[in-house]
Amino acid sequence: MNHEHISHMLPDFIHGTLQPEDHALVEHAIAHSKDLEQEYHALKRVFDTLKKEDILLMMNEQAASVGVLLPLKKTKNLLIPKILIGTSTSIAACVLLWIGISQKTIDMPQQKLPTNSSAVQLADIMDENSTLDLQSDEVEEVILDDILSVYVSDIESGTDINPLLEQEITTFLLQENLDDEAL
Amino acid sequence: MSNSRVLSMGIFFCRRRVNPEQDIQQLLAQGHTHDAMNILMKSFKRFVHSTAMRYMKDDEDAKDMTQEVFIKAFHSLDYFRGDAKIQTWLYAITRNLCLNALDKKKRKGTHIPMEVPDIASDEKADILINDSEFSHFFQQCMSILPEKQRETFILRHVEELSYEEISEMLGTSIGGLKANYFQAVQKLSQYLSSRKEGTIQ
Numbered sequence: 313m314n315h316e317h318i319s320h321m322l323p324d325f326i327h328g329t330l331q332p333e334d335h336a337l338v339e340h341a342i343a344h345s346k347d348l349e350q351e352y353h354a355l356k357r358v359f360d361t362l363k364k365e366d367i368l369l370m371m372n373e374q375a376a377s378v379g380v381l382l383p384l385k386k387t388k389n390l391l392i393p394k395i396l397i398g399t400s401t402s403i404a405a406c407v408l409l410w411i412g413i414s415q416k417t418i419d420m421p422q423q424k425l426p427t428n429s430s431a432v433q434l435a436d437i438m439d440e441n442s443t444l445d446l447q448s449d450e451v452e453e454v455i456l457d458d459i460l461s462v463y464v465s466d467i468e469s470g471t472d473i474n475p476l477l478e479q480e481i482t483t484f485l486l487q488e489n490l491d492d493e494a495l
Numbered sequence: 496m497s498n499s500r501v502l503s504m505g506i507f508f509c510r511r512r513v514n515p516e517q518d519i520q521q522l523l524a525q526g527h528t529h530d531a532m533n534i535l536m537k538s539f540k541r542f543v544h545s546t547a548m549r550y551m552k553d554d555e556d557a558k559d560m561t562q563e564v565f566i567k568a569f570h571s572l573d574y575f576r577g578d579a580k581i582q583t584w585l586y587a588i589t590r591n592l593c594l595n596a597l598d599k600k601k602r603k604g605t606h607i608p609m610e611v612p613d614i615a616s617d618e619k620a621d622i623l624i625n626d627s628e629f630s631h632f633f634q635q636c637m638s639i640l641p642e643k644q645r646e647t648f649i650l651r652h653v654e655e656l657s658y659e660e661i662s663e664m665l666g667t668s669i670g671g672l673k674a675n676y677f678q679a680v681q682k683l684s685q686y687l688s689s690r691k692e693g694t695i696q
Contacts, residue, residue, distance in 0.1 A: 320677045323651075354684040355677075359652070361687060362636060367653050369542075370630050375544040378558050380536050380565045382529070 318348060322355050409464075516581050523572060532569055535581065542582065542654065543589050551594035559696060560596065564589045579663070582656075586664045610663060639686050643667065644679035651676050 318341045324330045325338045342348045515538040518696060522531035540561065547560035567588050568575075575584055637645050650661045651672075659670045667675065 320673045323676050323680050326672075327652075351681075354688070355680045358680050358683045358687060362633065362652070362683070364653050364655075366629055367633060367649075370633060371541050371545040371653075374548065374554065374630070375541040375561075378540055378544050379560050380540065380542050381560050382532060382566060 315345070315348070319351060320351055322348075324353070326356050328360055340451075516667055519581055522574075528569070528572060531572070532565070535568065535585075539585050540581065543585055545588060545649070546589045547593055550590065550597065552634075552638075556596070560589065562594055563592055567592065580660065582654075583660060583663050635685060636683055640679050640682060644675045644682070646670055647675040648679040648683075671688065 318338055321330060321334060321338050325335060328335075330338065342352050504514070515534050517533050519531045519538075522528075522534065543564050544557055544561045546555065548557040551557045551560055564585065568585060575581075608666075637649075637672065640648065646665055647661060647667075650656045651658070656664075658672050661667075661672055662669050665672070
């Protein structure tokens with residue numbers, strides 16, 4: 313075993329985590345080499361200065377003020393491919409769907425505003441995410457995923473589009489356009 | 496709270512294991528996602544935050560990242576494969592999110608602090624008076640190390656992970672990790688010596 317190989321084992325030798333045979337090997341090498349002995353003392357000084365306990369204490373103190381809030385429910389599986397979310401393709405797809413549904417509802421006789429599951433679902437989505445920081449990209453994506461899921465399920469089930477949902481999607485599309493223009 | 500949930504939480508608090516991985520896996524298998532997440536956050540908040548802190552080099556950014564990591568973990572629990580350790584999985588999420596955030600910052604031209612300002616010159620390297628000074632000194636020490644060496648040093652020395660676990664996290668061979676670890680400690684040793692010499696002069 314050469315000097316380099318023994319050197320690489322020095323940190324674990326100091327920690328006492330080497331196998332007994334390796335430990336004995338390093339111990340023997342240190343006893344017979346001035347260079348290795350100096351290296352051993354130099355590395356030991358690092359561990360004496362940067363003690364694991366002090367680092368953990370510092371990390372615990374820093375992490376103590378970290379608050380984590382989670383939504384009440386996990387997001388449902390998407391009915392549309394996730395890769396489309398947030399891209400210009402998804403915006404175009406939403407616009408086309410929206411136009412198609414608007415045309416359909418104009419041709420149909422007026423019905424009562426939906427008071428069924430989609431309205432409740434939407435309220436749930438907004439409610440469960442309301443405790444989170446809305447600036448976060450992650451949260452925004454979660455809300456958008458949920459809204460689009462409800463939107464697509466409404467379309468598939470043939471129910472009227474929830475006006476709240478339409479409003480959310482309109483806001484989203486307008487914001488996306490503004491962002492694109494800004495870029 | 497239902498009886499089964501109380502029981503599940505009771506299992507965790509009664510056992511008080513050092514390693515919570517098994518409890519989390521058990522709660523997940525029983526479908527108690529929120530309880531599993533509570534234990535996961537309590538057990539790994541420090542680990543995730545300190546990892547994020549090393550990448551982001553800013554406390555507020557690290558806090559935001561910690562929040563995002565746990566939300567991502569919560570929504571991805573279904574995809575978590577039990578064959579990997581939860582800590583390894585969380586490390587991968589944290590690293591990816593931090594690197595993405597740094598990349599976004601870079602593209603937007605936001606200032607990313609790369610170096611920690613030096614402590615007053617009359618301060619001795621090995622005599623650190625209080626916690627905030629130690630924190631500052633520790634950040635300085637870490638800032639001199641390249642990413643792989645820094646991560647290897649923390650994961651081995653502080654988190655006491657095995658080379659096999661670190662190898663899975665960083666994608667480096669065990670031989671490479673041993674060399675990285677030695678080089679990291681060697682660089683820190685040279686840094687401490689140079690600081691001491693500077694103080695004496």
